[in-house]
Amino acid sequence: TTSCVTAAAGKLKEWSLILYGTAEHPYHTFSAHQSRSRMLELSAPELEPPKAALSPSQVEVPEDEEDYTGVCHPECGDKGCDGPNADQCLNCVHFSLGSVKTSRKCVSVCPLGYFGDTAARRCRRCHKGCETCSSRAATQCLSCRRGFYHHQEMNTCVTLCPAGFYADESQKNCLKCHPSCKKCVDEPEKCTVCKEGFSLARGSCIPDCEPGTYFDSELIRCGECHHTCGTCVGPGREECIHCAKNFHFHDWKCVPACGEGFYPEEMPGLPHKVCRRCDENCLSCAGSSRNCSRCKTGFTQLGTSCITNHTCSNADETFCEMVKSNRLCERKLFIQFCCRTCLLAG
Template sequence: MRGERAQGTWTLEIIDSPSKPRNPEVLGNLKEWTLILYGTSQNPYQPYRTQHSRSRMLEIPTPEELLEEPELQEEEDEYNGPCHSECGDQGCDGPDADHCLNCVHFSSGSLRSGRTCVSHCPLGHYEDIVSRRCRRCYKGCYFADETQRQCLKCHDTCLRCLRYADRCSACSKGYSLAGMTCVPECTNGTFFHLEEMTCSPCHSSCRTCTGPGKEECIQCAEGYLQQEWRCVQTCSPGYYSGEAAGVPHKMCYRCEENCLRCSGPGTTCTKCKEGYSLFSRTCIVNASCSN
């Protein structure tokens, strides 16, 4: 309305209202839209016209033009070319499969992404013969193959699966994904043994692990420190113990080079390897002077 402040956020609302009957599943194509700002000294809009554009610019006639004889505007041509082979008897408004007004076989896609006529539905969908639509398989089901063309139930351990009932992409509660297999979530101190399909005990030094060996620990048991890939009760010579962020146990860190024992990072050496001498808490190579 005149007199309103134009400053602020404006919303353009577009309603698809076909001028003639068409398949309600097929959306219209927005070719062009116009915003006229009153008060400009010149027409701010230059229409972009293409060969098949069906839009018209809203023009405000001058008083002189209102007195003139009305001119018949020439209608732009509708699409009269051949339709895609998947288009049905209602025709099309373009040459491709997504221009069909109805389909011979099935309609794939959605109103948001756009629909296309196809002869067979894609993987993960089944063919709804009644509505001639490709419908997605429900959660917990999978599309078997090109011959069966139906959705089948995944294995009970699978939340979602691909092509086969036990080829999981997500697991049900209480299971975790190992490759494409859902295995039981084992308690601390145990791991899932894939060959035996049971939870087996970790090494005594491990709190959690990926296997039975002492070098397969993920976290160390109480009273152990992690050194490299093993859990140990004391750090080896050349290492010192220290805290680690996000880890419930201490870690063994390597001392400075040539240092046999240290109290922390940097120059904190207290004992050197053979052939080296301690100088200002740093190990330097032994040397003898000759005249």
């Protein structure tokens, strides 16, 4: 009754709408869960007695949007489109580029910095530094962006080429150095640092050959030195650097004894003696160029010196005695003037 309705607020727990003239049976009872979710809290004045069922003409049915019936973009797939542009496709023939935030569009080829994921038909971004790639991995770069070098063995993009590689500025690639080089520049064999077991020589790394051998650049191996050489730069007798034991260095050769007019002299830092020339009047000398042991033809030996053949006489006795007492007889000039006094001096 009306008094019951006005006494307290009520809740509508279940309702249904019957439309006449439908093709299928319209009546469907909601489940308990659906009924609870559809509860409507109504105040008492809003409750009204059930009205007669509405006629079909009284029911408002929203109109559907009209479907696009024009020509789709060539990159649109078999699902069609909502308009004529590449960003209005419902699916793509080749690849979809972009995201929900930036909007997507269909493309035939993915742009630089992306690769085509054929399974998902999506353009996916390459790793940082890659201009073209075959996957997202850092080791799948095919070419690099400006400021990067392509490491062809690792398929990565780097700002500096690692040890054992040099930067090819024309192709922007990291190319491998010669196997003997630890570091190189501009060219494979232009080494700056050598690997262990090699030494740097004029920009090349050559093997550290054993004593008595040299590096043969044609055969790329160590060859034997001449038997007179301790170390050498080639197989010839005149290519010695140091002499073998008991040999002396003379005119770029190592000899068992110095020739006439020469004497062996030790040199600091060298393992062998070097043949030095005797005084110009000496035929042979020992220990010093002035310490003559034999004189050339036309000269006479006076002590350890050789003087010209003439009558051995003194200039002035007093003067020559002074030369003798001051030990000046060794000097060639005084020997010439004071031959007899100096000769007597022995």
